Amino acid sequence: MSIMTKILAAKPVTAALVTEMQTQAASLTNQLGRKPKLVVVAAGDDPASAIYIRNKQRRANTVGIDAVTEHLPVTARTADVLAVVRRLNADPTVDGMIVQLPLPSGVDTEAIRNAVDPEKDVDGFTDVNLGRLWSTPKDRPITTLRPCTPRGIMKLLAFYNVSVAGKRAVILGRSNIVGKPMAALLLHANATVTIAHSRTTNVQAILGDADIIVAATGSAGLVTDADVKPGAVIIDVGMNRVATSDGQTKLVGDVDFDSVQHLASAITPVPGGVGPMTVNMLIYQTLEAAQRRADRQ
Numbered sequence: 001m002s003i004m005t006k007i008l009a010a011k012p013v014t015a016a017l018v019t020e021m022q023t024q025a026a027s028l029t030n031q032l033g034r035k036p037k038l039v040v041v042a043a044g045d046d047p048a049s050a051i052y053i054r055n056k057q058r059r060a061n062t063v064g065i066d067a068v069t070e071h072l073p074v075t076a077r078t079a080d081v082l083a084v085v086r087r088l089n090a091d092p093t094v095d096g097m098i099v100q101l102p103l104p105s106g107v108d109t110e111a112i113r114n115a116v117d118p119e120k121d122v123d124g125f126t127d128v129n130l131g132r133l134w135s136t137p138k139d140r141p142i143t144t145l146r147p148c149t150p151r152g153i154m155k156l157l158a159f160y161n162v163s164v165a166g167k168r169a170v171i172l173g174r175s176n177i178v179g180k181p182m183a184a185l186l187l188h189a190n191a192t193v194t195i196a197h198s199r200t201t202n203v204q205a206i207l208g209d210a211d212i213i214v215a216a217t218g219s220a221g222l223v224t225d226a227d228v229k230p231g232a233v234i235i236d237v238g239m240n241r242v243a244t245s246d247g248q249t250k251l252v253g254d255v256d257f258d259s260v261q262h263l264a265s266a267i268t269p270v271p272g273g274v275g276p277m278t279v280n281m282l283i284y285q286t287l288e289a290a291q292r293r294a295d296r297q
């Protein structure tokens with residue numbers, strides 16, 4: 001028996017969100033007397049970051065947001081990045097800012113991450129916002145700015161009517177920007193959550209029990225049909241650039257899509273799944289931050 005697998009593509013979600021965000025951006029432009037503004041601080045020239053910056057810029061422009069990139073050289077030091085962040089914190093025309101990671105080696109990422117004004121922290125990476133996320137009681141809505149990839153995944157699940165409450169969710173990966181906040185959001189949505197990681201023993205037994213798997217390991221094709229329970233929902237956060245036989249490269253996820261596709265009830269593609277949702281949520285949260293600023297004025 002074959003299962004009708006839903007492909008959880010970002011495209012229709014993006015279309016719906018763009019319409020909603022265009023309306024909100026126009027209304028904010030009215031209230032603020034200027035367009036909502038996002039600033040991206042980027043140091044050096046990480047290629048994954050370059051894709052992200054490009055996609056973000058395009059989406060921001062479509063929606064009617066000003067997106068500006070502040071480039072620093074790869075030789076930038078902690079103090080140089082801090083100076084830019086502090087200037088942007090103090091600038092009342094900046095609604096949201098993100099500091100593109102990874103930063104050049106030697107830069108104190110933890111210090112920079114927490115230097116961002118939590119009200120402008122549209123990546124949701126500050127300790128203040130991560131703490132607020134984990135502290136939200138189960139019977140209250142989460143109102144804080146939160147990491148864009150996990151929030152985008154929750155939006156994707158909601159759009160495709162994938163239910164979460166009561167489900168066993170297994171997250172592969174424990175980063176502060178994906179694994180841990182993903183756990184917080186799924187828990188808040190009443191899933192039973194397990195985080196597995198590089199030191200977890202017998203991962204296969206844990207995965208085999210999962211109704212929802214979120215793979216965020218950075219290891220191409222790690223999750224295969226041997227790991228997955230029939231009917232499971234598979235969310236692939238991986239973005240691994242691998243060589244193809246014709247000497248080109250392509251983007252593949254942490255999930256072996258071709259083998260898992262037949263078993264899953266729903267699965268995200270790479271590209272075209274989680275990545276664009278991350279971009280959508282960055283723009284979405286910039287509008288939320290701008291709305292709060294407008295309401296305070």
Ligand SMILES: Nc1nc(=O)c2c([nH]1)NC[C@@H]1CN(c3ccc(C(=O)N[C@@H](CCC(=O)O)C(=O)O)cc3)C=[N+]21
Nearest residue numbers: 048049052055098099100101102271272273275276278
């Ligand atoms: N402070 C910070 N916040 C981030 O959220 C952050 C970051 N730094 N540094 C880099 C990573 C990477 N990242 C991506 C998100 C979406 C796509 C994306 O749009 N991907 C498309 C296109 C991929 C392609 O065409 O190659 C897709 O998956 O379909 C890519 C990369 C956010 N990151």
